[in-house]
Amino acid sequence: MAPTSNPARPIHPENDQENDISKNDLLTAALTKRLLLQHHPNQRISKDALELTNEFIRMFIIEARERASIEAECEDQRQRTNDTEEDSPNISIRGDHIFKIGANLLMDFS
Numbered sequence: 001m002a003p004t005s006n007p008a009r010p011i012h013p014e015n016d017q018e019n020d021i022s023k024n025d026l027l028t029a030a031l032t033k034r035l036l037l038q039h040h041p042n043q044r045i046s047k048d049a050l051e052l053t054n055e056f057i058r059m060f061i062i063e064a065r066e067r068a069s070i071e072a073e074c075e076d077q078r079q080r081t082n083d084t085e086e087d088s089p090n091i092s093i094r095g096d097h098i099f100k101i102g103a104n105l106l107m108d109f110s
Contacts, residue, residue, distance in 0.1 A: 027054060027057060027058050027061070028054075029050050029051065029054050032050060032053055032054040032057060033045060033050055036050075036053065056109075060105075060109055063105060063108075063109075064098065064101065064102075064105055065093070067101040067104075067105060068093045068097040068098050068100075068101055069091070069093055069097075071093075071097040071100050071101055072091045072092065072093050072094070072097045073091055075097070076091050
């Protein structure tokens with residue numbers, strides 16, 4: 001089932017930075033096939049199914065990165081209001097940001 005779009009956290013396909021996963025070939029069909037065959041080595045996978053699965057995983061990664069970056073920005077903003085620090089230009093996504101968004105992300109993609 002395809003994920004429903006969440007108006008609060010939309011995927012922005014027009015943003016080139018978010019589409020760099022497919023442009024840089026970081027997520028190839030060969031890698032997706034290897035991941036799928038890891039648990040079921042004798043499974044046959046059609047080319048169309050592989051392409052769709054690859055696109056689904058790519059969308060999942062983009063959405064996870066978008067939501068985790070929003071969580072990181074919110075946390076940074078809370079810290080700045082408490083500490084009265086200046087704007088920090090480099091906000092990094094940590095594991096706890098992914099942990100916070102993980103449950104909702106998995107429910108949205110199920």
